[in-house]
Amino acid sequence: xxxxxxxxxxxxxxxxxxLIKLMREKGLLNDRNLPAFPARDREYLRVKDSNWxxxxxxxQYSQSxxxxxxxxxxxxxxxxxxxxxxxxxxxxxx
Numbered sequence: 001x002x003x004x005x006x007x008x009x010x011x012x013x014x015x016x017x018x019l020i021k022l023m024r025e026k027g028l029l030n031d032r033n034l035p036a037f038p039a040r041d042r043e044y045l046r047v048k049d050s051n052w053x054x055x056x057x058x059x060q061y062s063q064s065x066x067x068x069x070x071x072x073x074x075x076x077x078x079x080x081x082x083x084x085x086x087x088x089x090x091x092x093x094x
Contacts, residue, residue: 001069002046005033008067012076013084022079034065044071 009019023029035045
């Protein structure tokens, strides 16, 4: 499962702008909000390439950062954040 930076921030109990600021200060994101070290951090972060056609401007291209599932705990550790408590689900207990 992958999350946008906004959804990852919500999981970490912060906002997207604060998460981006912390990640930049730690050197995890570059000035375009993409992973600064995509090869090193590939287990946790990835670049999503997108494109679409605009009637007047032609093909448009963009890139954005996605946080992989293991990246949530990794980001919390890297940035000194505490993960919010997730209640235990006992529905499948026998």
